[in-house]
Amino acid sequence: MNILHVISSPKQKASTSFQLSDAIVKQLLEKHPDGKVEELIPAGFPHASQEFIAAYDLPKHQQTARQNEVLTHSDKAIEQLQRADIIVIGLPLYNFGIPSSLKAWIDQIVRPGIAFTYSEEGIVGLIKNKKAYLALSSGGVYSDGLSHFSEHALNHLKTVLEFIGITDVSTYRAEGLAYPSLMDTALTKAISSIEI
Numbered sequence: 001m002n003i004l005h006v007i008s009s010p011k012q013k014a015s016t017s018f019q020l021s022d023a024i025v026k027q028l029l030e031k032h033p034d035g036k037v038e039e040l041i042p043a044g045f046p047h048a049s050q051e052f053i054a055a056y057d058l059p060k061h062q063q064t065a066r067q068n069e070v071l072t073h074s075d076k077a078i079e080q081l082q083r084a085d086i087i088v089i090g091l092p093l094y095n096f097g098i099p100s101s102l103k104a105w106i107d108q109i110v111r112p113g114i115a116f117t118y119s120e121e122g123i124v125g126l127i128k129n130k131k132a133y134l135a136l137s138s139g140g141v142y143s144d145g146l147s148h149f150s151e152h153a154l155n156h157l158k159t160v161l162e163f164i165g166i167t168d169v170s171t172y173r174a175e176g177l178a179y180p181s182l183m184d185t186a187l188t189k190a191i192s193s194i195e196i
């Protein structure tokens with residue numbers, strides 16, 4: 001059982017989202033004691049450049065040496081994703097969406113012909129047989145009420161994962177961390193809701 005643990009908060013292991021995603025990883029390891037964990041910190045991941053986009057849908061044999069080099073980071077990120085049976089992503093809510101380093105990672109892994117393709121029936125995700133857990137940390141509360149519609153992180157991530165074939169996704173939220181009445185209990189409440 002290979003677990004890919006994506007730690008996307010700029011605060012890395014000092015973050016609340018890491019504490020929540022790490023609690024998920026620990027519970028997964030209790031269930032799968034022989035599990036191996038690979039950590040990925042996407043801080044510094046290159047953004048999709050003009051060169052990258054020109055190269056990324058070419059089959060390998062049609063790429064120039066330079067294009068091959070430009071795609072190295074993406075190739076490695078896809079291999080790492082393919083090695084995993086389970087993907088655990090810790091993320092903070094940033095301006096109602098996902099942090100930019102996580103978006104940079106997504107743009108590197110969602111490659112035509114490798115992560116997804118088109119068939120007569122529509123889009124086919126090519127990253128199969130994986131389970132994902134998403135651990136979101138936020139200052140506000142978005143799980144119910146009208147504010148639900150202004151939280152674009154979990155829906156975005158779930159859509160992207162489903163697009164590439166990862167349809168089994170569980171979500172957890174440590175929310176209300178900006179509210180004095182909720183901040184002390186938000187994380188423990190989220191951790192106690194974990195079901196593996």
Ligand SMILES: Cc1cc2nc3c(=O)[nH]c(=O)nc-3n(C[C@H](O)[C@H](O)[C@H](O)COP(=O)(O)O)c2cc1C
Nearest residue numbers: 009015016017092093094095096137138139140177
């Ligand atoms: C740049 C930035 C943007 C943020 N945007 C939001 C937001 O849109 N909504 C919200 O509820 N909290 C927002 N927050 C608060 C964080 O989501 C909150 O502090 C979260 O617990 C941080 O998680 P972390 O410790 O895993 O980094 C923002 C914080 C920062 C630094």
